[in-house]
Each structure stands twice: as C-alpha cells, then as structure tokens.
Amino acid sequence: MEEINQLIKIRRDKLDVLREKSINPYPYHFERTHQSNDILEDYEALQEKPVKIAGRIMSVRLMGKAAFCHLQDSQGKIQVYLRKDEIGDEALEMFKILDIGDFLGVDGRVFKTKTGEITIFADKIELLSKSIRPLPIVKEKEQDGEKVVFDQFADKELRYRQRYVDLIVNPEVKEVFVKRSKIITAMRDFLNQHEFLEVETPVLQPIYGGAAARPFKTHHNTLDTTLYLRIANELYLKRLIVGGFDRVYEFAKDFRNEGMDRFHNPEFTQVELYVAYKDYFWMMEFVENLFTYIASTVLGTTQIKYNGHDIELKAPWRRLSMFEAIREFTGTDISGMDETALRSFADKLKIEIGPELGAGKIIDEIFGEKVEPNLIQPTFIIDYPVEMSPLAKKHRTNPRLVERFEPIIGGKEIANCFSELNDPVDQRARFMDQMDLKARGDEEAQVLDEDFLRAIETGMPPTAGLGIGIDRLVMLMTDQPSIRDVLFFPHMRPESK
C-alpha cells in the first residue's frame, strides 16, 4: 500500500467533507467564456462585463468574509475576488477548505481593484477538480518592474521526473515547449510549401543503417527474429526516391544506444528530407532559407542569443571546407596526410586516437577538438573525407572527399547533408570498407544492407539529402543549455523505491 503522508491525508479528508455538503469534487464540465489573457488584454471592452473562467488555484489570501486568489489557465494567471455577500455563506465556506492546486470555475464580472489589478469579481464559484497532492509553492513579487521569484521549484531531478509539476509552477518551461511545437510546425509548413511529401518509414528494422551508431536491439516473437530500433531513416527514404517520389521528408524518433549528456538522449527527433535532381550546393541555400523562415516565423527575428553569444541566422552563411577549417584553427594543412601522418599530428595536438580509427575518423577527431567549438556564427563545413561518409557521393573534383556539409551554429553541428551516393558499385565498395572497419573493432561502422543496394542498383536519380537534429535546433532557438530542457520527459533511470 502506498504510503500516505499527512498532507495528502488532510486533503483526502476534505473530499469527504465536500461530499457531505453534496459538492461533487469531480464534476464533468464547465463552460468558460474567456481565458486569463483574453481578459487582461481586452480590459477596456470587458470592464464590468460578465465572464466565466476556469483554472487552477495558485495562491490564496483569505480575509475573513472575503478572499482573493489567483487562477492559472493555459494562457496565464488572473486574480479572483470573492466576498461573502456576493457568493454566499456556503460558497465561501467551501472555498476556505480548497487548496492550492484545485481547479475552480468562476462566474463573475471584470473589474479593477483599488491597487489596479484586473480581477474577476465572483458571483458564483464551482469546484472543478480537487487536488490531493501538495504543489510546490512558488511566490513572486514585482520589484522595480522586475519579477522576483521566491522558493522556486528548482530541483532538476524532480523537475524532469515530474514534468507536470514543473509545467504548472515554472511558466517559462511551458514557453520552451510551445516554441518547440511552433518550430516543428514552421518546418513542416516550409517543406509542404516546397512540394515535399511527408512519409512514414519503419521504426523496427531488421538491419539498422544510415548512421554510425550502436542500436537498441529487440525481438519479434512471432517471427522469432532480431529487430533493431532505427538509428536513422535514411536508407528507407532513399528507397522512396528510387520509387519515384521526388521530395520526401519524415520527422523521426531515432534511437541510439549510447551515453547520455547535455546533447544526447537515447531517443531523439530528427527530420530527414531528400530531394531528387539536386546536389549539396542546392541544399545549402535551402537550409539557409529554412532556418531564416523558422526563426522569423517563430521568433520574429533572425538574430538569436545562444549561450551568451549573439548569432545571426540570415543568409548567406560562411562556407569552409573541412581542411580549410582545420588549417585556419591549427595552422596546419592536413589535406595531403596519410593515416600515419595524421596520427602523429593528432598526437602533437594532444588528441587521443584509438588504434581502431581510420584516417577519416582521425580527421573528424581533430575537427571536433580544434575547430567545431569555435564556430559560433552559422558556418557550412563542406567536403568531408570519404572514409567517414559511406553514403555520400564522391566529390566531383577530389576522389578522396565526398560532397557533404554540416552547418555548425553555436559551436555545435545542427544538421548533416550530402549529395547522395547513387553509384551502386561504389556504394557496395563503401559498405565493404565499413565491414573492414567493423572487423578492426569500430562498433559504429555501418552494416551492409543488401536490399538497400538492390534499390540503388535499380537506379536512383541524383539526390540531395539532409538531416536536422530537432532537439538541438530547439535548444539553439530557445537558448536552452541541455537537451533535457527541450524534451518533456528526458530519459532518466527508473525511480527506485
């Protein structure tokens, strides 16, 4: 049996008191006419007019035969004034046993208190739902026009585990998630305006692919086969390009069985999109336009603040090849180096390189260590070593490179794009190289997908592909330091009790 503490017990007892007074603590509906902000923003027109509002009691000031409280609805908070000679003795007696956290419906008229706060003068009140678990009490006060908050509900663990409480008492949290939704909507609108088709592809896959990562493994009972939760949807979306769709996209939950930190959650959201007959140059402009559209639609500006930096998202963004970028930040041109030379260069920079890593991964390490954190303004890093991009098309002038770019903003990669590899013979050879890396011990090397090869052999038009990490994009646009702050329910260890 669940342990019931004293506070909950008192509230449960109140349920009995209410029922003895023939008050149903859990009625079925309430017809409201306004929400809090509708009234606060339209006071002139609504002054002395009747309104019906509903919300959660967030603060109470009892004054004998009168009382004030604040109700919170989905828009915000508004004050309610109750007095005995208006709502009656019984209603006031009921109100006195209500708690912060209860839902109340109020029928009243709009007025301003003598201190100037827009308030609902209640004629009738109705309990809409009784809360039996205490809410953290956050108090706030206006001081020199600034809002000062007292006893804020701040424990990160409790906030993440009980997000519903976090959302109730920390209004700025709600704003982040509203923006998240608007960002996704803006993105979807932009893609639909550009003749993309939204599609769905399997989450459970017999062969995982499309990215370098370790998967979650599961089992299908009837078929008695191993299935993997997708780490990307790239290979399926390309099959659709083969099938004749010219522009497709999917917002996908992907799953990667790796560590968790400020930038990683085991499940995360990515949008991937593919465009036939285009290359990565086209996609760079598309990305610039997409980001400009999202920022101006959702934030009303292309200038954002992130982690203390002012960032301008307006096109054009700087374009820098990976080798140029490394030369700029280390002073060394590594474009001609083989694996041995790269190893000793990494050593000189005091970057540790495991023996299982090939030349491509070593370059990536150097880049990640010395360049990426310094790229604050939007920058396209283009033209990656062929070894680290087995699904990208070879560079049109340099066969050691592929046509790939990653936009870096605020020192973090936010997306990934390439001119897609559609040469089936080369694609098979690249998979073979990956198998070699796997044999060498690289657990994230990609797995050969015979059906995917069959699709490419059937013939895929020239195609540009793009993946954008939605969680990181939201972090960027809402200036949040951790991925946990843009996920309603970030992954946590189970509570032990």
Add this chain to the structure above:
RNA sequence: GCACCUGUAGCUCAAUGGUAGAGCAGCUGACUCUUAAUCAGUUGGUUGAAGGUUCGAGUCCUUCCAGGUGCACCA
C-alpha cells in the same frame, strides 16, 4: 564507463562530531480591496539506503542508490 559535486519537512534552505531548525505550504483562530497579504497559535523528520569509526554521526570512513557538471563516445 571515469572524475568531481550534491542529496536534511510537501517546496526553498540552516545546523564548530554534542537535544535536527527556519521561511513558505498545511492545521486552529482573527480579518469584506489583498497580492511574497498580515497577526496569534500549532502539526510535520528512519537527515537518499546499508554498514563502520566514536561515549555520541546530518556531520568522519566504506559500499550502494539517485541527480547535476565535466571527460570519453555519439547527433
């Protein structure tokens, strides 16, 4: 996975190794324009868990659990 930090009442936090406390919330009472409402009184604790050292542990030691931050890996 490794390192460092944190864990005390519903929430926010105190407590030179010496009787576990405060504010808010709750409860009782007063108050018909309050707003961190105010005033008087008052309940509430296996100090994350288990061991150990000690006459005595919230405090010191060990292990474990949970969280945060950094590193490693990844998007």
